[in-house]
Amino acid sequence: MIESYIPILLIIGIAVIFGVVSINLSWLLGPQRPYREKHSTYESGVDPVSTAHYRFSVKYYMVALSFIVFDIEVVFMYPWAVQFRELGWTGFVVMSVFIVVLAVGFIYELKKGALQWD
Amino acid sequence: MMEQLLTDSLNTAPITGMVILSLIVVMINALKKEPLATEYWVSLVGIVINIGLAVWVFPERGTAFSGSVMTGGYASVTAIIFLTAAALTIMLARVYIDKIGANFGEFFHLILFVTTGMMSFAAGLDLLVTFVGLELMSIPLYVLAGITRRNLKATEAALKYFLLGAFSTGFFVYGIGLIYGMTGTTKILDIAQNINAYSSEPLFMVGAGLMLVGFAFKVGAVPFHMWVPDVYEGSPTMVSAFMSTGVKAAAFSALLLVFTATFDFMHSSINTVVAVLSVASMVIGNIVALSQKNFKRMLAYSSIAHAGYMLIGITAGGGVSIAGVLFYLVAYMLTNLGAFGIASFIENSDQTGTDIDDFRGLYQRHPALAVILGVFMFSLIGLPPFAGFFGKYYIFVAAIENGYTWLTIVGVITSMISVYYYLRVVVVMFFQPEGEQVQTARFGREGAFALAVAAAGVLLIGVFPSVVLDWVSALF
Numbered sequence: 193m194i195e196s197y198i199p200i201l202l203i204i205g206i207a208v209i210f211g212v213v214s215i216n217l218s219w220l221l222g223p224q225r226p227y228r229e230k231h232s233t234y235e236s237g238v239d240p241v242s243t244a245h246y247r248f249s250v251k252y253y254m255v256a257l258s259f260i261v262f263d264i265e266v267v268f269m270y271p272w273a274v275q276f277r278e279l280g281w282t283g284f285v286v287m288s289v290f291i292v293v294l295a296v297g298f299i300y301e302l303k304k305g306a307l308q309w310d
Numbered sequence: 311m312m313e314q315l316l317t318d319s320l321n322t323a324p325i326t327g328m329v330i331l332s333l334i335v336v337m338i339n340a341l342k343k344e345p346l347a348t349e350y351w352v353s354l355v356g357i358v359i360n361i362g363l364a365v366w367v368f369p370e371r372g373t374a375f376s377g378s379v380m381t382g383g384y385a386s387v388t389a390i391i392f393l394t395a396a397a398l399t400i401m402l403a404r405v406y407i408d409k410i411g412a413n414f415g416e417f418f419h420l421i422l423f424v425t426t427g428m429m430s431f432a433a434g435l436d437l438l439v440t441f442v443g444l445e446l447m448s449i450p451l452y453v454l455a456g457i458t459r460r461n462l463k464a465t466e467a468a469l470k471y472f473l474l475g476a477f478s479t480g481f482f483v484y485g486i487g488l489i490y491g492m493t494g495t496t497k498i499l500d501i502a503q504n505i506n507a508y509s510s511e512p513l514f515m516v517g518a519g520l521m522l523v524g525f526a527f528k529v530g531a532v533p534f535h536m537w538v539p540d541v542y543e544g545s546p547t548m549v550s551a552f553m554s555t556g557v558k559a560a561a562f563s564a565l566l567l568v569f570t571a572t573f574d575f576m577h578s579s580i581n582t583v584v585a586v587l588s589v590a591s592m593v594i595g596n597i598v599a600l601s602q603k604n605f606k607r608m609l610a611y612s613s614i615a616h617a618g619y620m621l622i623g624i625t626a627g628g629g630v631s632i633a634g635v636l637f638y639l640v641a642y643m644l645t646n647l648g649a650f651g652i653a654s655f656i657e658n659s660d661q662t663g664t665d666i667d668d669f670r671g672l673y674q675r676h677p678a679l680a681v682i683l684g685v686f687m688f689s690l691i692g693l694p695p696f697a698g699f700f701g702k703y704y705i706f707v708a709a710i711e712n713g714y715t716w717l718t719i720v721g722v723i724t725s726m727i728s729v730y731y732y733l734r735v736v737v738v739m740f741f742q743p744e745g746e747q748v749q750t751a752r753f754g755r756e757g758a759f760a761l762a763v764a765a766a767g768v769l770l771i772g773v774f775p776s777v778v779l780d781w782v783s784a785l786f
Contacts, residue, residue, distance in 0.1 A: 282311045296333045303340040 254306045265294055318374035321381040324364040324389040325429050331356035332422040339415035349418040350404060357397045357425075364389040377497055378436030380567070384785045385433035387636065388563040392432070395556040395643050396425040401760035402651040403548035405752050409659050410546055412457045420450040420457075421552065428560035432567065437486045437496040440564060444482065444528070447560060448475050451553060455545040461661055467544025474527070474537040482524025488517030498568060518580055521568070528561035529617045532590035542610035547657055547664065550606060551650030554613045555643040562620055562639055570627050585625045585717060591618030592724040599731050605653050605664045608731055609646065612690060615728060616642055622721055623705040626712040629783070634704035636782040641689065641697035641771060648764035649686040652679055655751040666735060671744030676751050680739045682765045687732040689768050692725055697768045700775040 233240040238248070272279065272287050279286075301307065319326050334356070335349055342348065370382035379385075400421060407413050427446030434440035452475065456468025486496065492514040493501050501508065508514045523534065530538040542550040569580070595615030602608035616638075623635035653664050656672070656679075673680040689696035702725065706718045753761070771778045 280311070282315055285312070285315065293329075293333065296336055300336050300340040 251309060258301065258307070261294070261297070265290075318379075321367055321370045321372070321374045322379050322385075322433070323367050324360050324386065324393070325379070325426065325433065327356075327360045327363050328393075328422060328426040328429060331360065332419055332426055335415070335419040335422055339419060349415040350400065353400055353418045353422060354397060356422075357393050357400070361390055361393045361397075364393065373435055373499070377499060378434070378439050379430070380433045380435050384563075384567065385429075387781055387785065388432040388559070389429045391559050391563075391636075391640055391643060392425050392428045392556055395552065395559065395647060396421055398644075398647050398651075398760045398764060399548055399552045399556070401756040402551070402647065402654065402753075404756045405754040406548050406654045406657070406757075407457075407546070409657075409752060410458055410461075410661055411659070412546060414457065417454070417457060420454050423450040424454070424552070424556065428556055431560050432563035434564070434567075435498045437489065437498065437568075440498075440568065441483060441486060444479065444524075444564075447557065448479065448528075451475075451549075451557065454549045454552075455541060457549065458546055458661065463544040464546060464661065467541045470537055471541045471545075478524050478527030478534070481520045481527070485517045485520030485522075485524060488513055488520065492517065515579070518569075519583065522580060522583065525561055525565045525568075526587055529558055529565070529620075530591075530614050531587045531617045531621060532594045532614060533587075535591070535595070535614045535617075538614055539607050539610040542613070543604055543607045546661065547606060547650055547654035550610075551647050551654070554609065554650070555646050558613065558617065559639045559643055562617075562624075562635060565624060566632055566635060570624060570632060581625055581627070584621055585714070588618050588621035588625055588717065589720050591615060591621060592720055593618075596724045596727045599728065602731070603665055603667070605666050605669065605735070606650070608666065608735075609649060609653075612728065612731070613646065615724065616690075618724070619702060619705060619721055622709050622714065622717050625717060626705075626709040626714050628708065628712060629785075630711060631705065631708035632785065633779060633783040634701070634708045636785075637704050637771075637775070637778055638701035640778050640782075641701040641768070644764045644767040644771075645686045645689040645696075645698060648761055648768070649683060649690070651753075651757065651761055651764070652683045652686075652751075655679065655753045655757065666738055669735060669739050670742040672739040674744055679751055679761075682761060683739060684736050685765055685768060687736050689772065691729050691732045694772065695769070696772040697775075699772060700779075704775075704779070 229235060238246070268290065269287070272283055276283065331353070335353055338348055338352060364386045367382050368386040372381050373379065374381045400418065403417070407417050424447050427443050427448070427450070429443070430439055431443030431447050434443050452468055452472040455471050456465050458464045489501065490496050492511050493504070493508055495501060527534045527537075542554060545553065591614050595611050595613075595618055599608050599611035599615065602611060620635050620638055620642075623631040623638065656668065657663050669683075672683070685696060689698035692698045692702040694700075702721070706721060709715070709718045709721075
């Protein structure tokens, strides 16, 4: 019973090794010219340490919202892509409906200027 | 497979049609600059077409999409109720949203989204469909509640509604999760087949109870009613109107479908819980309404009380009470939309002026409006020959037939209490002199038409209740 979990253990091991090695390799091999902004958490964003009542620009929320929508879209599309042959035309039609609904939302977002930074 | 998909989409035509209509209105709103007129007419015509589709699929009783959506019969009747509420709301709100500065095309497609959600909520035979419908109904409503985004009260109402609504959804999903855990399925019909085996499982009953909490939040039953007065008072009046009629109707229709019609919890202990909720709602709703000074807040407490009356029907169970509750929903929808509509006509542009004192002398200034509002108040009391009377009558009859005479007695006594605050509005309108700052009502031709439809409906189904009763009584 317990043996069947060995592959999972292997994957965990490989994942840890891959993470540690790749981060450290880029640190070892890459050129480094550090300065204060570069060391802060969000190099191009807000200061991570400040008062709790700091006011964010509402644009961040717009970007985050759009990100979530399209992220979820991909989550739905992966299983469909894996089962593409089995689902056939029915799956294609259903997925097309999903994409059309999403596209309408995206056009609305674009036209209302939600993605214009200025 | 492909043919099946097509047949299923056709059999659920009202829902499919509403999805398409909502998307069309979103596109119109996105692609053109000037607001209002096009969205208004497309929404209205689309809703009327969808009412036609709902009537057309009425004979197609059965299920679609592998037993997860109900078609025809009950689904059609509830869809017609929601679509009518949406159409009346849009017509009554045409001038109103202009007045309060919420003249965005978004108003229309959000209403359409809410209606789509309500229809899937009330037709869902898979708890997941029910849940998605619930969310599709609730999320646009949070936005609608705060659509006048510079108005502090509306913003507060929107935030309060969002937080408590999200909280109650949590209960609902937790309940679905537990039921799935105990039964291994989310299909209501499959669960209903083995309901006797499941109902002895404590975790299943906990799940059903949590779902009931979610429903009770949405219908605004005591003790889950705390958001109702604040949200109804703060939101733009026509949004409150839609919430108190459409959303309540949707929550009750789904509650009927999940609990009474399929779970058949006649023999289970949840029945007692619903009876307690019902009594608490009737007593607290009616007594607190006595001391309200604001018309919308008074109607909010009155809507809590009416949720209590309808819960009597849910407690009683059986075909007669399902018909009774559906009849009540129709009567309440027409009456309350009209009452909120008149309040929205005389409201100031900064969303004030809805105190009961602001109705002083309405009879001198707008006799027709005063008479119609009087009709609505009498219908809310439940006096014949108005629709509200038969709503209460059928529910009380069903309760007595099923041995809940004591619930009926509580219902009648609390109805007597309610006479005081409904009649106060009538007294203020007819017998008190005009105040200094009486508003001239603004409603336009569409508003007048919708109001006439609501008033005529209240009278018609009050005099000929069989018009509606024939539709709703043969559903199960």
